[in-house]
Amino acid sequence: MARDVLAAETTLTAAALPGSDDPGSTTGSQGRHVFRDGRIRSLVRWEGGLVVCLLAVLVLGIVVSPAFLSSANLLNMGLSNGEISIMALPMTLVVISGEIDLSVASTLGLSSSMIGYLWLHGWPMPGIILTVLVMGVGLGAVNGLLVTRLGLPSLAVTIGTLTLYQGAGIIILGSTTVANFPSVYTNIGVAAFPHTDVSWSTVIFIVLAVVFGVVLHATKVGRSIFAIGANKEAAIYAGIRVKRIKTSLFVVSGFVCALAGVLYTFRLSTAEYDNGTGLELNVVAIVLLAGVSIFGGTGTIIGVVLSALVFAGIQNALFLTSFPQEALGVVIGALLLASVLAPGSAELVQRARLVVAPIRRRTEGRRR
Secondary structure, eight states, X not given: OHHHHHHTTHHHHHTTSTTTTXXXXXXXXXXXXXXXXXXXXXXXXXXXXXXXXXXXXHHHHHHHOTTTTSHHHHHHHHHHHHHHHHHHHHHHHHHHTTOOOTTHHHHHHHHHHHHHXXXXXXXXXXXXXXXXXXXXXXXXXXXXXXXHTSXXXXXXXXXXXXXXXXXXXXXXXXXXXXXXXXXXHHHHHHSBOTTSSSBHHHHHHHHHHHHHHHHHHHSHHHHHHHHHHHOHHHHHHTTOOHHHHHHHHHHHHHHHHHHHHHHHHHHHTOBOTTTTTTHHHHHHHHHHHTTOOTTSSOOOHHHHHHHHHHHHHHHHHHHHTTOOGGGHHHHHHHHHHHHHHHHHHHHHHHHHHHHHHXXXXXXXXXXX
């Protein structure tokens, strides 16, 4: 799968490598191989590191509490982190394309507000869910069009819509709390999937992870996403519809975050305007911890799945140790810093090797 990540970068990175001006240049060819092989090894090492971290978290959890691997605790772990992990999937594609969506939690919160508002006004729940999902598509389209059609930076746009969607939730629902939803729906938020010990949100995450993984690593669209993140100008020159793909990614993000808002509301059995506030940092932490480059062009869905498991395990283990919940922000912040600094250090080392390699070959040639 790591090779799928790099397939779209072959021609896009060629011009940036030493000696690559000449397509037949031996130095350019060697440089491209060094670059690609280095990136493959980097991704494999990162995902291997996540596996080691996951095993360490499992050991820590078992030491902290014998109930860590109990079915009840695993169900609780899935319930607590299901919506966050679900939102991390479309965020992964957005970040790989070289953008970011910080309005994910606000989309979730506005979706929750809309569920409460429509329920208070007598709408049937199936109609409410459909309306909320369509609204999510619209919210994502707003982000995508502002970024692609007006050329605004996604960081600034989604910070703005983060506040905008939060304000809209306050206007729609105000300080009202709606909590009289039918049990047939709220059970989806708290009960296990039939004949299993995992939550509905976990099952939905697994299904979506498979879908996103296939799209990202086994389709032309996925290769285009990697190409856009690696070099947008070269992708445009290659005929890739950059604006359309990026807009679509934001639309998908809005839809999935609205779905997460439905699950979140059912899990809490409560609709409030501030549902999900602050969860965007958790989503970003999972994505970056997965080895997805904040600059775009690199990342895997397997990494995101492993990262979500590590993140959920750490939070749950700390909870079982009576760690102050107010201090969890320290842990999230530390994970964010580590996930940004570690790949950056690895990339610097790889680029240094890339620069030194042709010099070393020339030196060895002269000695001969």
